[in-house]
Amino acid sequence: MEIIEKIKTNKIDENLTEIQKICLHKLQSSPLPNPKSELWRLSNKSKFSNFLDYSVNEKDSKFDIPYPKNSKSTIRLIIGENCETKLIERNYSIQQLSEDELQKYIKEQIYFFKENENWSDLLNLSLSCKNNILGLKINGSKIPPIEIFSHASSNSLNAKTLVIFLEKNCDVELLQVNLGKENSSLSQSTFFCLKENSSVNHGVVSYGENRSNLLNSLNVIQQKNSEYNLGSLHFKFNYARFEISIMQSEGNAKTNIKGMQITKKDEQISTYTKIEFNGPNGFLDQINKSLADDESHAIFEGSIIVPKIAQRTDASQLSRNLLLSKLAQIDTKPQLEIIADDVKCKHGATISQLNEEELFYMRTRGITLTEASKLQLSSYFQEIISFIPISKDKWDLLDKLLNEN
Amino acid sequence: MVNENLVKNVVKEPYKYGFITDIETEKIEKGLNEDIIKLISQKKEEPKFLLDFRLKAFKKWQKMKEPDWAALGYKKIDYQDIIYYSAPKQKEKISSLDEVDPKLLETFDKLGIPLTEQKKLTNVAVDAVFDSVSIATTFREELAEHGVIFCSISEAVKNHADLIEKYLGTVVPASDNYFAALNSAVFSDGSFVYIPKGVTCPMDLSSYFRINSGDSGQFERTLIIAEESSSVSYLEGCTAPMFDTNTLHAAVVELIALDDASIKYSTVQNWYAGDEEGIGGIFNFVTKRGKCLGKRSKISWSQVETGSAITWKYPSCLLLGEESVGEFYSVALTNNLQQADTGTKMIHIGPKTKSTIVSKGISAGNSKNSYRGLVKIGTKATGSRNYSQCDSMLIGDQASANTFPYIKSQQPNSEIEHEASTCRISEDQLFYLQSRGIEFEEAVSMMVSGFCRDVFNQLPMEFAAEADKLLALKLEGSVG
Numbered sequence: 001m002e003i004i005e006k007i008k009t010n011k012i013d014e015n016l017t018e019i020q021k022i023c024l025h026k027l028q029s030s031p032l033p034n035p036k037s038e039l040w041r042l043s044n045k046s047k048f049s050n051f052l053d054y055s056v057n058e059k060d061s062k063f064d065i066p067y068p069k070n071s072k073s074t075i076r077l078i079i080g081e082n083c084e085t086k087l088i089e090r091n092y093s094i095q096q097l098s099e100d101e102l103q104k105y106i107k108e109q110i111y112f113f114k115e116n117e118n119w120s121d122l123l124n125l126s127l128s129c130k131n132n133i134l135g136l137k138i139n140g141s142k143i144p145p146i147e148i149f150s151h152a153s154s155n156s157l158n159a160k161t162l163v164i165f166l167e168k169n170c171d172v173e174l175l176q177v178n179l180g181k182e183n184s185s186l187s188q189s190t191f192f193c194l195k196e197n198s199s200v201n202h203g204v205v206s207y208g209e210n211r212s213n214l215l216n217s218l219n220v221i222q223q224k225n226s227e228y229n230l231g232s233l234h235f236k237f238n239y240a241r242f243e244i245s246i247m248q249s250e251g252n253a254k255t256n257i258k259g260m261q262i263t264k265k266d267e268q269i270s271t272y273t274k275i276e277f278n279g280p281n282g283f284l285d286q287i288n289k290s291l292a293d294d295e296s297h298a299i300f301e302g303s304i305i306v307p308k309i310a311q312r313t314d315a316s317q318l319s320r321n322l323l324l325s326k327l328a329q330i331d332t333k334p335q336l337e338i339i340a341d342d343v344k345c346k347h348g349a350t351i352s353q354l355n356e357e358e359l360f361y362m363r364t365r366g367i368t369l370t371e372a373s374k375l376q377l378s379s380y381f382q383e384i385i386s387f388i389p390i391s392k393d394k395w396d397l398l399d400k401l402l403n404e405n
Numbered sequence: 406m407v408n409e410n411l412v413k414n415v416v417k418e419p420y421k422y423g424f425i426t427d428i429e430t431e432k433i434e435k436g437l438n439e440d441i442i443k444l445i446s447q448k449k450e451e452p453k454f455l456l457d458f459r460l461k462a463f464k465k466w467q468k469m470k471e472p473d474w475a476a477l478g479y480k481k482i483d484y485q486d487i488i489y490y491s492a493p494k495q496k497e498k499i500s501s502l503d504e505v506d507p508k509l510l511e512t513f514d515k516l517g518i519p520l521t522e523q524k525k526l527t528n529v530a531v532d533a534v535f536d537s538v539s540i541a542t543t544f545r546e547e548l549a550e551h552g553v554i555f556c557s558i559s560e561a562v563k564n565h566a567d568l569i570e571k572y573l574g575t576v577v578p579a580s581d582n583y584f585a586a587l588n589s590a591v592f593s594d595g596s597f598v599y600i601p602k603g604v605t606c607p608m609d610l611s612s613y614f615r616i617n618s619g620d621s622g623q624f625e626r627t628l629i630i631a632e633e634s635s636s637v638s639y640l641e642g643c644t645a646p647m648f649d650t651n652t653l654h655a656a657v658v659e660l661i662a663l664d665d666a667s668i669k670y671s672t673v674q675n676w677y678a679g680d681e682e683g684i685g686g687i688f689n690f691v692t693k694r695g696k697c698l699g700k701r702s703k704i705s706w707s708q709v710e711t712g713s714a715i716t717w718k719y720p721s722c723l724l725l726g727e728e729s730v731g732e733f734y735s736v737a738l739t740n741n742l743q744q745a746d747t748g749t750k751m752i753h754i755g756p757k758t759k760s761t762i763v764s765k766g767i768s769a770g771n772s773k774n775s776y777r778g779l780v781k782i783g784t785k786a787t788g789s790r791n792y793s794q795c796d797s798m799l800i801g802d803q804a805s806a807n808t809f810p811y812i813k814s815q816q817p818n819s820e821i822e823h824e825a826s827t828c829r830i831s832e833d834q835l836f837y838l839q840s841r842g843i844e845f846e847e848a849v850s851m852m853v854s855g856f857c858r859d860v861f862n863q864l865p866m867e868f869a870a871e872a873d874k875l876l877a878l879k880l881e882g883s884v885g
Contacts, residue, residue, distance in 0.1 A: 308802055323817040326784065330815075336808040338827050341799035346826040351782075351814040 003052050003157065004031045007126070019106050023126035026115070033119040040116065042299050042331055044268045047239035051185045051213040057156030058129045063179065065149065066207070073144035074390070079134045079160040080150075092140025092170075102135040102163060109191060109219065117274075120217040120243055124189035127159035134160075139167040145390045146172065151179040152186035152212065159187040166198040166226075173389040175203040180212025180237060189217045194226040194253075201229045203388035205397065208237035217243040224252040224279070231387035233397065234269050235262040244273040251279020251310055257286040260384040262401065263296030263328070270299035277310035284315040289384060291377075292321070292328035303335040304345060311340045317347040322380065324353060374402055422644035422675065426511075426617050432491045435620070437484055439463065442590055445490050449559050449593075454570050462579035462589030469583045475746040475777070479688065479715050480651070487653055488621035489591045493535055530555055532596045532612040534625055544608065553637075554599040555610050558626055561597035568599060572630055576659035576696045576723070584655040584690040584717075588624045592657065595625035600635040600666070609865055611640040614656075616676070616687065622653035629659070631666035633699065638669040638865055643676050643712070649685045651714060656691045664699030664726065669707070671864050676712035681770075683742030686714025693720035694750075697729035697758075705732035707863045710745055719777065721750035724758035724786075731760040734860040739772035739804070748778035748809075753786040753819070762793035765857050768804035775807040780821055782814040789819040797827040798856055 007024060008031050016024070033040045065076075075087065075094065087094040097105075106125065113122060134148070152158040166172065178188050194200060206214055214237050222228055234240050246255055261269040275284055290298035298321065306313050319332045334347040354376050362372035378398060385397050433444055442463055446456040471482070530544035532555065548555050554565060562569050579589035596612040616623045631637055643654075654676065660668050670693075679686025689712075695704035706720040722731030733749040751760035760780065768774035776795045797806035808825045830852055838848035854861070 311802070321814070323814055323819075325817055328815075328817070329813070331811075331813045333809070333811045334823075334825075335810075336797075336825060336827060337805070338797070338799065338807065339803075339805040341802045341804065341829045343799075344826075344828060346824065347808070348825070349810065349812055349821070349823040351812060351819070351821040353817045 003056060003127070007031050017130060019103060019110070020126050020129075022107070022110055023122045026110075026113070027122050027126055030115045033116050037116045038301070039272055042270065042297075043241070044239065044297070047213070047268055051215065051239055052157070054155060054157040054183075054185050056127055057153055057158055058132065063151050063153075063181070066177070066179065075144055075146045076149070077134065077146065078149045079162060080132045080158075089140075092138070092143045094139075094143070094146070095137050097135030097137050097163060097165065101137075102133065105163060105165075105191070105193070117245075118217075120187065120215045120241065121189050121219070123215070124159050124161055124187045124217065127157070127187065128161045128189075132158070132160045133163070135163040137165045137167065138170055138172055140170060143170070143172045146174045147390065148174065148176045149179065150176070150186065150188050152181055152184035154181045155183050157185040157187065160189075162188070162190045164190070164192050166192070166194045166200055168195045168197055170195070170198045171200075173201045175205065175388070175390040178204070178206040178214060178216060180206070180208035180214055182210045182212060185213040185215075187215045190219065192218070192220040192228075194220065194222045194228055196223045197225045199227040199229075201389040202231070203390060204230065204232040204242075205388060206232075206234045206237065206240065206242070208235070208240065211238045212236075213238055214240040216241065218245070220244075220246045222246065222248045222253040222255065224250040227254040229256045229387070230259070231384060231389065232257075232259040233384060233388060234260070234271070235401070236264075236267075237269055238267055240267075240269040242269075242271045244271070246273070246275045248277050248279060248282045251277055251282045251313070254283045255285075257284075257288075258384045258387040259287070260289040260291075260381065261298055261300075262291045263298045264293045266295045268297045268299070271301070273302040274305070275303070275315070276305045277313045277315070278307070279309060280311045280313070282310055282313045282315070284313075284317070286317045287383070288317075288319050289380065290319075290321045290330055290332070291324065291380070292330050293324040295325070295327040297329045297331075299331045301333045301335070302347075303337065304347070306336075306338045306340050306343055306345060308339045311342045313340060313343045313345065315343070315345045319347075319349040321349070321351040322353060323351055378402055422677070428493050428617070430491050430493050430618060432488050432618070432621060435486055435488050437487070437489060437591065441489055445591060445593065448490065449562070451562055452566055454566075455562060458574060458579070459590050462586050465580045466583065466586035466590055469586055471583050475717060475775070477715055477717065477744050477746055479744070482651075482653060482688065484587070488618070489624070490593055491618045491621035530608055530610050532557060532610075534594055534596075534612060534614045535617060547607070551604050551607055552601040553604060553606055554597065556597055558592075558595045558597045558628060561628075565597070565599065568630065569597070569628070572628060572659070572661055574659075576661060576694050577657050577692050582692060585657050585692040588626060588655045588657045588692070592624045592626040595627045595656070597627070598629040598637060598639065600631045600637045602632040603634045604632075605635065606637040609638045609640055611642070614641070614643040616652055616654065619650055619652060622655065624654075625656045627656070627658040629668055629670070630661045631663065631668050631702075633663045634665040636667040639671070640865060641670070641672045643672075643674050651679075651685060652687050654687050654689050654691070654713075656693075658691070658693040658720075660695035660704055662695065662697050662699060662702035662704050662729075665701050666699060667703040667705070668695065669705045669865070670695070670720070672708040672710075674708065674710045674712055674716070678712045678741065678743050679714040681741050683714065686743075687712065689713035689716045689718065691718040693718065694723065695721070695731070696723045697726050697731060699729070700726045701728045702726050703730040703732070705734075705863070706749065707732075707734040707860060708736070708747075709860070709864070710735065710737040710747060713745070714743060716743075716745040716747055718747045719749055721752070722760060723752050723754065724760065725754045726758075727755045728757045728759075729755060730758070732863075733760075733762045733764070734863040735764045736767070736857045736860045737765070737774055738767045739769065739774045741770040741772060743770075743772040745773070746775045746777055748776045750779040751781070751791060752779075753782045753789040753791070756786055757788040758786055759789065760791045762791070762795070763859050764793075764795040765860055766795070766797040766806055767800065767853060767856070768797065768806050769800035771803045773805045773807070775809060776825070777809045779811045780813070780823070782816045782819045782821065784815045786816050787818045789816065791821045793823040795823075795825040796856070797825075798853070799827065799829050
């Protein structure tokens with residue numbers, strides 16, 4: 001907990017950016033999240049303190065990108081390395097946000113932060129130095145796919161921040177890859193602002209190694225008529241938290257989320273989502289899948305908030321869970337908070353193991369038990385993986401997952 | 406677009422049980438301390454173990470904090486401003502119903518619960534509780550022939566102390582929660598039921614709770630024990646007069662089912678809910694829990710919650726015995742400024758245990774209706790199964806409906822399913838019914854009744870009729 005001690009005791013360094021100062025100041029009054037709050041109650045305390053045990057590293061080591069670039073046109077960016085980005089083509093432009101724009105936007109966000117709910121963001125923004133913040137403004141049409149990498153070096157804690165403005169009428173495919181090295185902690189915060197009529201297929205793949213930790217926070221603001229599709233996958237982390245907060249600021253927007261987390265050994269991976277509809281005619285379709293094996297623990301908590309203004313909202317949330325071992329645990333808590341009356345909202349949750357009848361059927365057809373389980377798992381994974389952009393054909397995640405099973 | 410005003414009129418219905426019985430009562434002074442507890446215990450001539458139980462609970466309560474996680478907005482309760490014991494004055498010993506104050510009998514008559522011999526409800530034995538004491542229990546002799554004990558808990562303390570000592574506080578320990586601790590310290594009366602081995606209770610048992618006094622709280626305690634292979638159906642009803650002040654009701658209900666036993670516990674709760682501005686009404690903080698101790702035992706909760714300013718109630722089942730079954734069927738209707746936070750906990754501990762949850766919430770006016778539930782499958786509960794369904798219906802754009810199900814599984818060989826939906830009264834259906842000549846109010850009432858059908862089907866006959874009537878009353882307004 002070296003970092004927390006530092007935050008508690010240190011005076012705020014003059015060299016820090018204004019945002020870092022504001023966040024540090026906020027953190028000093030409550031250096032740690034309240035372990036009794038619903039959002040942190042199930043978090044494994046020793047794993048969480050292990051996350052904070054590494055010292056902050058502002059410069060990272062070089063790393064190998066896990067798969068080859070799929071086509072020449074793909075734009076590949078690495079947070080911390082390519083901070084100077086300026087691509088202006090005929091149809092589109094991808095430019096770095098100016099310091100002012102970045103500051104203004106983040107400050108606006110911080111204003112709405114709540115200490116417990118946004119603790120991960122506060123920590124991230126107070127640790128992430130200027131070089132580790134990537135701010136992009138994407139404009140135009142026919143934009144090639146974008147890949148953004150973020151990673152933590154061994155034996156250190158890295159904080160990376162990504163801010164993306166998607167301008168009006170813009171349509172893009174974006175894959176974000178978070179890589180955790182052995183014995184490392186990565187704090188990743190992403191701020192996404194979708195302007196009117198824009199649409200994004202956003203993929204988040206977080207892939208750890210031995211004893212790596214991750215605090216991944218994603219904040220999305222959707223203006224009207226925007227469409228946000230998120231496919232996410234988290235696996236192989238000793239401890240990982242994925243916090244999603246989506247706000248349909250004026251309603252009339254579409255959100256699709258398909259997420260999955262896979263835990264093994266004694267890992268703990270949790271997903272917390274909060275989706276707020278702040279206007280009428282909002283749409284949400286969310287599915288979250290978990291698979292828990294060995295002695296691991298998978299957690300999902302999702303809340304959907306529909307205030308009075310959000311009439312004619314159509315929201316559904318499904319949590320599907322596979323519990324494969326006697327010592328593993330699954331907690332799931334889908335929530336609906338509704339005040340508007342003209343809405344269609346539903347949620348569902350299931351926890352089970354692999355379907356025995358299906359396994360039996362396949363075995364009667366001569367397929368071995370291992371093969372049959374693999375087949376079932378592959379269909380379970382496929383629904384989510386096919387939703388993650390770019391990677392689907394190039395980086396074969398499915399094989400990777402199945403082989404590790 | 407459904408005419409909002411019309412719908413609002415439909416859900417408006419004056420509270421018809423709001424009268425006060427003018428009867429001389431014996432009250433103790435306001436406040437809560439060890440002396441008050443000793444006084445209650447002394448008044449009830451209780452054995453020492455019970456006084457110790459109360460004092461221990463009181464000590465625990467003093468160290469506890471009032472829970473705030475349900476986010477119910479209500480004025481802080483001043484626990485020192487409540488009278489913890491209030492009883493209608495009557496002759497020392499009552500040997501028959503003829504000696505009960507006629508005013509009391511009249512009160513229950515007015516509530517539709519006749520206690521006098523000629524008018525007794527056929528085949529339902531009633532225990533009537535007025536403020537802090539039980540005033541009458543009907544059909545006792547008939548029940549005694551079958552070995553069934555049905556009496557007030559104060560009588561049971563005197564006559565069946567061994568059973569009380571053995572089971573009291575084993576399902577809901579005094580330290581369970583703030584309100585259970587308070588109840589354990591000051592509980593005044595309630596019902597006690599004991600069904601011996603192999604007996605199917607020959608009639609439905611019922612208790613009727615009436616709060617009459619405006620400044621005293623009601624803290625009743627119910628204990629039902631079903632021995633091996635026995636079965637019982639128990640009904641509970643509640644009403645209170647209209648006061649501008651809030652009255653506290655903190656009850657504890659404990660059920661114990663041994664091998665092959667089954668208990669069905671049904672409630673129609675219609676405490677005074679306060680007026681349109683939210684003034685007055687009962688604060689209903691209840692802890693209800695059943696323990697399926699034996700193999701193949703079954704506990705089924707069904708409830709219709711229409712009253713109370715605030716309801717905080719989670720009838721739960723601890724499924725310990727192999728193949729035991731827990732069920733929860735609930736309809737909660739809130740209107741005006743009512744707040745209901747209700748749901749259940751199904752804790753699967755034994756193998757092959759099963760549970761079903763069906764919850765229907767209807768919110769109208771400015772009310773807040775939440776379902777909060779927990780399904781937990783422990784490591785030893787192999788082959789367990791749970792199915793939950795929570796539906797909410799919103800009437801008007803000021804009401805809120807929330808669902809907070811919490812599911813925890815530690816056993817791979819188990820299956821859990823949960824589904825929830827929220828909707829409003831379907832305009833298409835309404836239009837269809839109206840086009841067939843059914844009036845608007847009746848159509849709404851029919852649709853609500855249809856919405857709650859799954860739960861009503863689970864209620865015993867007498868109650869199903871009453872519940873349907875109650876919802877219809879609340880919803881039919883001018884028609885009813």
